[in-house]
Amino acid sequence: MSQLxxxxxxxxxxxxxxxxxxxxxxxxxxxxxxxxxxAAMIADAIAKSGAQ
Numbered sequence: 001m002s003q004l005x006x007x008x009x010x011x012x013x014x015x016x017x018x019x020x021x022x023x024x025x026x027x028x029x030x031x032x033x034x035x036x037x038x039a040a041m042i043a044d045a046i047a048k049s050g051a052q
Contacts, residue, residue, distance in 0.1 A: 003049060011045045012038070 015038055022034035 004046065007045050007049055008042055011042045015041065 019034045019038050022030040023038070025031060
């Protein structure tokens with residue numbers, strides 16, 4: 001679990017500016033797209049690290 005607590009903040013820290021902007025924005029469709037992109041980035045980082 002400690003691996004995840006390191007992986008997730010690292011992914012969020014390097015998230016592109018458009019993801020940050022869209023997650024904070026009021027456009028629901030853009031926010032959904034940004035959330036999905038961030039979730040995919042986190043899932044990819046977890047898969048590559050071998051964490052469970």
